[in-house]
Amino acid sequence: MIEKRRKERIDRGIKACTDDIFCLSSLREISYLLVPRILPVVLVFFLVLVVSLYWKKVLVITFVMTIMAISWDFLASCGLISLGHALFFAMGAYSAGAMNHYLGLPVYVTLPAATLLGGVISSMLVFPALRLRGIYFSVVTLIIPLMLMRVIEATKIIGGTEGISALSPLPGLASSIAISMTAMWVVLFSLRRFITSDYGLIFVALLDNDRAVEASGLNIVWFKIQAIFIGSSICAFCGAFMTHYYMSVGMSAFALDLSIFPVAATVVGGMGTLAGPLLGALILGPLSEALRGFGTFRIVFYAALLVVFIVGLPEGLFHYVRRKYEQIERWVEVK
């Protein structure tokens, strides 16, 4: 007699009624919902307090990279897969650097101004490609930063290869941590609220079927620009922040690293949820820092992990963990 088993998946009985109406009637259920949201915030806060100075600095950079990864996932959820995220970062970085150096504006002005300006410039640069679909759009996003990079290098404007240095610093490490961490949570939670709102739905629909959105009376080019503006402004903020953190800006703002990390973090963490890239980045960031010994080895690490995950666990860690959290799998005998 051959023993037959099958795997059965059942939802944990905590969600009642339909998929988006929850019956919050007991502490157990409330905590089931709240804990996954509060726990990471608390953990990260705790981490920041506890680690050494060296690792505090690593965390700052990690938070910034996390924000970039989240923005990448956001754009990907709208169907805009960018292979040149460094462009948005660089636009913000250079805006802040230029404003600080040539116009003498202080940090608390350049940060918001560069965020907006970087977003505007990026949107204008990407705009002509917005009518292209799928892979063609992505290839254009790959090319534009490469072109800009070489133009700056060759024409030596805005500092050329050496870049601009001796810019105003941020007021201390503690505030850097505070700013970057707060920005990270703000970006995460507000984007999540946004894409579940009625207005944000339209953006999500863009990925599923953009012609249907057009046929619903909504101008998709306009919505795509908005998506790009939001995504690129967020990255521009990261660029501006890092410019003042390092007190200089240069060709490194266009680094391949910056374009690959968000993709790797999102693939590892799980696409589509915005929390996936958070998970992926918080893992990849410090891990790659630990392997700092070889310099460019970092990018080998991200790229390799990217390949491993895209082939092996394409849904990403977040989806995997969530599935386990929300469903029980067990072997059941087949009669």
Added chain:
Amino acid sequence: MLVYGFINSLILALMALGFSITFGISGVANFAHGAFYVLGGILTWLFLMKFGVPYILSAIIAVAVVGIIGALMYRFLLVRLRGLVLSEVITTFAIGIVILELLRVFGVMGFQYRLPSFIPGSAEIFGTYVGIQRIIIVAAGALLMLTMHFFVHHTKMGLSFRGVAQDDHTALSVGINPERISIFSLTLGSMLCAFAAILILPLGTISVDEGYDVLLKSLAVCIIGGLESTLGVFIASFIIGYVEVLTAMYISSSLTMVAVLACMLTILLIKPSGLFGKYKEIEERI
């Protein structure tokens, strides 16, 4: 100047051929193309300089190894991503980065990393002195292109390959095995790539950054010419070849890449399927 442009064009054509063949036969865009190029050069160098293997043999081994790596890459990684173009692009690009950056970490830079020319010396053609190496390249390039064109368009095997590129489900239903063909196309593409590297690298040094440049230029040639057309690749390499030479002469040699990328950008914005590609308006833009 005309002669240099001509030679440059054929160099580009040779580089782009591998990429174009892989895509034309199986629909897989191999963004590790640049990495394979540098890898082919480095492996040859390794066998030649470190192990003292004769040049021709080193070249053959290097080409074979790169071909095998290409096949393995498909067999174990890409086969799971069949049909998801974007994932294939990202994956091959990431693999390319892994290879190139690893090479960079191991210090592949500097004059010692050179491949010697096959036949030193130069000859005079139309009033300009041209290295014999370059002449070999031109001859090899032209010959290879003609062979490929003939193969892909006129032989039974070649036609079945293109069938796979267009629609692998249909190909499957008429008895063609797309998986084997895809492995073949990756092997062939990678080998062509390494072969091109061995021919072209003696003109300069082997450097990691050139790997990225090669990828971009091959991409430019294929996109401008049209991803499915060998004739397109040929014409496009001439266009870009002359654009590069003209930019270097009249504007600035550091802006050549910008000019190339600008051409690619222009075509993508006007006619994304390339000059000779099939016109697919609905799929390309909205």
Added chain:
Amino acid sequence: MEYLNVQGITKTFGGIMAVYDVSFSVDKGSLVGIIGPNGSGKTTLVNVITGFLKPDRGTVLFNGQNITGLRASRITNLGIGRTFQMVKPFYRLPAFKNLVVPLSSPRVKRMGEHYGDKDSTSLDILEDIGFERDSSVPYKPASVLPHGYLKRLEMGRVVALQSELVIFDELFSGLSLAEVASISPLIERLFEVGKTVIMIEHRLKELFRIASKVIVMDLGKKIAEGSPKDIMQDEQVKKAYLGVELKR
């Protein structure tokens, strides 16, 4: 009154003439069918009319206004709604949220407060087109819905938009006779409230029952136009669909 007037539309795709010099008009409140073998250019024609493609030549007049070459979303907001042959809902969104997207369009917003809260309006529309109200079906993500429901969801879009001119592109394809029988009343209802309907169809029996005029296309050209009865007798039409009888 001529509601839609199409004159001399020609559209070429790199050498292939998908639509050639097609002209016809549609009266307000009528139901017109467009039929023809596969590849005859019906969908291309609709894409041109609704703004998804720009014609090489020709004009499209809607309610007296020249809409040739306008953006598709603009044409939709002017009152023309369409469904797609390949049904692709917004997979990741629940069924009722699918309709919230068209309900967010400028056209619907212009109709003002009477329309109310989007979620409940969407559920009302879904009920009208055949989703059972009290079940959890409207809340399920669109990816799990069977084909019949997806077709209804497509229809739901034009209902939500309250389009005056509705173009259905092969709405009945892939549906069983029972499903066709349950969707036909919905189309008839649209017709009864005064909407103008154009249907591209292959299932001629159902179409001929309800259409007042039928236009036949073949290889990009219009080859016949008339009442269903006349069309069935027309020699050209028979030739296009069935081929020519060989004389021995």
